[in-house]
Amino acid sequence: MTDLKAIEIVEANLDLPQHQRAVVGLLDGYARTPAGGGAPISAEARERMLPELRRRANRLILLALIDGKPAGIAVCFEGFSTFMARPLLNIHDLAVHPEHQQRGVGTQLLAEVERRARERGCCRVTLEVLEHNVVARKLYRRLGFRGDGEAEEANYFLTKKL
Secondary structure (H helix, E strand, O other): OOHHHHHHEEEEEOOOOOHHHHHHHHHHHHHOOOHHHHOOOOHHHHHHHHHHHHHHOEEEEEEEEEEOOOEEEEEEEEEEEEEOOOOEEEEEEEEOOOOHOOHHHHHHHHHHHHHHHOOOOOOOEEEEEEEEEEEHHHHHHHHOOOOOOOOOOOOOOOOOOO
């Protein structure tokens, strides 16, 4: 188990080459796993990723570092809850490098996401997880996230590719 004090969580600075490499590398590494779809991120998407992320003022990208090396990432975007009339923070991507899984990295990233969401006055943190990603679902449930069959009302996340 990694000493939780050894995990440093920082906001990614997309002007720093080492943070650029960490963002693309961690996301591509996750994409290559079964949970991430099992295929690398396309060359076109890799090329557009950083410029497009830079354009989004509502982004929050957190990197988990162990001994200065990338161990995990949380890519979040601020949204808005009309019913609560407050912002919300959606975790779009959460990934931990396989070498550092089951060592508290994901827990630390999620704790920092929650802290930042509270700091921003958000009413909730949202995320989506594939049904077959049992390990991630257990982590999210342990940290208080609820979904279908676990809340008063079920929530479904639907997509339509364009």
